[in-house]
Structure formats: C-alpha cells, structure tokens
Amino acid sequence: MSIPIVNYLVLEPQPHLVAQECTACKAKVFGRHNACPNCFGQDFVEVDVPTKGILKTFTIVQFAAKGVPVPYCAAIVDCGGMSVCGNIVGIEPTPEVITRGMEVQLSTYSLGNDASGVEAIAFGFEPV
Amino acid sequence: MSENVWILGIYMTPFGKHADKDVLDLSSWAALEALKDAGVTMKDMQIMGYGNLMGGTNGQSLQKQIGQTGIPVFNVSNACATGATALRAVIMAIKAGEADMGLAVGVEKIAGAGLLTGNTVGDGPENWTPKGRNGAIMPLDGRIGTNGMAGLFAQIGLQYNDSDPRADFELFARIAEKSHSHSTLNPNAAYQNKMSLEQIMNDPMIAYPHTRSMCSANCDGAAAAVVVSETKLRTLSQEQQRRAVKISASILTSDPWSEACQELADVNGLTRNAANQAYEQAGIGPDDLDLVELHDCFAAAELVHYDNLKLCEPGNAIDFFNSGATWRDGRMPVNVSGGLQSKGHPIAATGVANVWEIATHLRGEAGPRQIEGAKVGMAHVIGLGSSCGVHILEKSGL
Numbered sequence: 001m002s003i004p005i006v007n008y009l010v011l012e013p014q015p016h017l018v019a020q021e022c023t024a025c026k027a028k029v030f031g032r033h034n035a036c037p038n039c040f041g042q043d044f045v046e047v048d049v050p051t052k053g054i055l056k057t058f059t060i061v062q063f064a065a066k067g068v069p070v071p072y073c074a075a076i077v078d079c080g081g082m083s084v085c086g087n088i089v090g091i092e093p094t095p096e097v098i099t100r101g102m103e104v105q106l107s108t109y110s111l112g113n114d115a116s117g118v119e120a121i122a123f124g125f126e127p128v
Numbered sequence: 129m130s131e132n133v134w135i136l137g138i139y140m141t142p143f144g145k146h147a148d149k150d151v152l153d154l155s156s157w158a159a160l161e162a163l164k165d166a167g168v169t170m171k172d173m174q175i176m177g178y179g180n181l182m183g184g185t186n187g188q189s190l191q192k193q194i195g196q197t198g199i200p201v202f203n204v205s206n207a208c209a210t211g212a213t214a215l216r217a218v219i220m221a222i223k224a225g226e227a228d229m230g231l232a233v234g235v236e237k238i239a240g241a242g243l244l245t246g247n248t249v250g251d252g253p254e255n256w257t258p259k260g261r262n263g264a265i266m267p268l269d270g271r272i273g274t275n276g277m278a279g280l281f282a283q284i285g286l287q288y289n290d291s292d293p294r295a296d297f298e299l300f301a302r303i304a305e306k307s308h309s310h311s312t313l314n315p316n317a318a319y320q321n322k323m324s325l326e327q328i329m330n331d332p333m334i335a336y337p338h339t340r341s342m343c344s345a346n347c348d349g350a351a352a353a354v355v356v357s358e359t360k361l362r363t364l365s366q367e368q369q370r371r372a373v374k375i376s377a378s379i380l381t382s383d384p385w386s387e388a389c390q391e392l393a394d395v396n397g398l399t400r401n402a403a404n405q406a407y408e409q410a411g412i413g414p415d416d417l418d419l420v421e422l423h424d425c426f427a428a429a430e431l432v433h434y435d436n437l438k439l440c441e442p443g444n445a446i447d448f449f450n451s452g453a454t455w456r457d458g459r460m461p462v463n464v465s466g467g468l469q470s471k472g473h474p475i476a477a478t479g480v481a482n483v484w485e486i487a488t489h490l491r492g493e494a495g496p497r498q499i500e501g502a503k504v505g506m507a508h509v510i511g512l513g514s515s516c517g518v519h520i521l522e523k524s525g526l
Contacts, residue, residue, distance in 0.1 A: 007263030031262040038385040059282035060336035068270030083388030085273040
C-alpha cells in the first residue's frame, strides 16, 4: 500500500498532479481553497496537470534546515501553462547540467515506509 | 485632503552583535534616541506601532521600560515589512486625525541565528498522516521545492525578464560587490569590510547563485521614528521644523493574484503596485529620486526591484546595473548604506532603519557616505508572504 506526499499527487492509474480549477475564471491552484484567489468564485473542478513541462527557474540548495538532504535542485516547471513547484531529480544538481528551458517530466520515488508498512511516494521532475 | 505627515525624530542603533543587550534594551535604545532627536518625550506620543517578529516582545513591554502613558499600541507582524507596517500604522492614525504625534519601533535580536528557513524533517513516523490544506504527510521543505529564503529569491532572480541569460551568478555577485563596497563608509553596518568579486563568488554557496555574502546578514538592531502632523509641526521650534523630513508617500500592499504566485512567491506585482501608488501619492517620478534604499535581502532581489520600482526602463535592469547607475557615484544611488547583505537585516527593524537612512541623507547628516544635495529618497521593504512597504521622503522646505 502507498500514500502520496501531498493530496494533489494522484498515483493511479499513472502518477499525475491534480489541480483545482475555478469554473468561472479557469485559475488553477493546488490544494483545498475556500474561494478562487483571482475572481472569488467558489466552484472548482479537478483537472489533470500535464506531466511534461519546461523548467522555468531553479536554484540548487546547498545549505538547508536540519534533516533536509543537500544538495538538491528546487524549481518551477511550466506544465501546459500551470506553474508547478517541485524538485528536479534524476540528474546531478549542478548549474552546469540544469538549465532554464529544459524539458522535464513528472517522476515519482519512494520516501520509505511507516511503521505499518505504508510506502510514501514523492514526485519530482526528471529530464525528458 | 488629509493631513501631511512628517518625521520629527528618527534613530537606528548600530547593527551587529549586541551581546549585552536584550530585545527591550535595543528597542528602548532606539525609541529613547528617536524621542531625543525629535525633542519630545513619551508624554507627547498618542499612538505606538511596534514590530518584533522573532523576539516575542510587544509595545506594551517597551512602554514598561520607557514610559507607560496608556496610549494605544498596534503590535504588528508582516514578515520583513514589519517595521514599515508599524510606521504605516502610526502614519494612518495621524492622517485620520486621531493623533498628532506617534512612535513607530522595529527591533530584532537574531545575531548568530543561522539560516532562517522553514522546518525540519522529522524521523520515520508511526503512521503517515495527511495534514493541512495539501494533505502533506511530512514537512515539504526540500521535498517539494525549498522554503529557504536564499533559494526562493534565487529562483525569482534567475527568472528575471523571461530568464534573460545575462541574469547569472556573476551579475548577482557584482551586485553584492556594490553592497560590500558601500558599507565600508557606514559605521552602523554589521559588516564594513570590502569584498572582492572573487571573494564573494568563492564564499560558501547557500543556494545557487547565492553565496553567503550575497545573503542578508542576521544581526541585532532596532530603529524608531517619531511621526508628527504638519499642523503640529508648525507649532514647534524652527530647528525642529528644519530637521523634519516630509513623508510624501506611505504605501503598504500585499501580493495580488498572478498565475504562479502560490507556487513561487511573486515579489514583483505587489512592489510594482506599491511603487506606482507611491509615485502618484507623492506627485513625483523615479527621475526625481536622489537615492533609494531597496530590499536587497538577497543579491538577486536587488535586480528585480530596479525594474519593479521603475528605477530603469521596463526590462532593462541588467543594462541599468551594468551602467554603474546604482553605485554611490552613479545617477541613481541604491543602498548606499550597504543594504541588507552588509549593513545587516534585523528583520522587524529594517522597515524603519531604511527610512532612517534616507532621512539622514535628506538632513545632510550622513557623514562620509552622504549623497550630496539629496532632496528626495525612497525606502522599500518586502516581506515574503507577501507584504511591501514603500515610503517616499522629502527634505524639509520649512
């Protein structure tokens, strides 16, 4: 059995992200919202976010809070017009190989099991 | 038309490490010196705005140290814009006609606090339990992006102007080089040593492209301002009127919706809004500014704010910086105090301290770092979350 790191990561049938889209203005956000931050509408529908995207900007974190493994690459990825925050994985986190504009795709990896054997699944973006 | 407001007295403690003083010693120091500078006492204050983000003190505890007169206190919290918010609260009360004099104080004691970041990742759980609005089963810092400020502003800077390839490590390091050069003239700066481009680039990397010396410096410090209505000011002495500094614009904004803003903080929209409103309120334009103190919490932030504050043509911040315009001998000196990377950034004090810096130049009292003939200046702060304060100040014509 497995559980996603956040509720907007859906694991089945294929891993993908799900956004809340405002039915009035089409603004998209992740997570539970009480009203649209753009137009104040209160009706949302769930929409799948494309799993492929373009890396818009990034940083490589070398020094972080206790317990956060470094270095890692944090980035913003444009997935079909929706900006998504996530780490770049499956590539060495150095500015020599990670570049703005590169094509990436969603990927998932295990964060280990809890005491009852449930596996936590995280997402990142890897080069296409 | 509401009342004009002025700064009657203002003070900034030296920034750095004050091991022998606690938070209330620091805020008392700034408040008492600001009152002395204004030539008034606590008895004249009718309102207080107070900000101390990390230390847990409030304006009432300050009053127990310097004078309990029963006046209303607004204890404010607005991230790095906390000091500007305290000042804004006092200004609004005077503009509203509810007070003719008030005191704004910002203080922080964070020397040696290390990295100010989100959270820590706990050990293996008994059961993964979804929590919060995203159903997160663990802290997300480092798992889904970064909560670290150095990394957030790195992403903001590298994205400048649709990711102009010239917005690179060396450019940001050259902006920090300016900061560390300017601070050599500021006896109140936490770090007054000059740093070469090579030293800055070879410093330990915190979050690419920000090395340690490209990040704001945690330190202790406080700043306080006495604000007065113009009507009241005109009843005071010639000397008080001569040294008073006019607050031509006082603006506070929060971040308006933009497509990506809930994934990466958008520091641009609210700063642009604040700058536009400030220029309109003051009835002046960017070309009228003699100096600017802007919120360079990280080197990359300074670049985007050249554009956001309209100091350069839209999209032209890189050429603008490369022209030398923002060095102290340039046509638009920016952060002649040294800015947050070298002067230091005691969080809640910063939004009053940058007003002190501008006011001190307008009074012609800035000593070796004085911008000669300065008549108009702007102070800008931004706190992530987000909140932006912009104040435009003018030299007294009284």
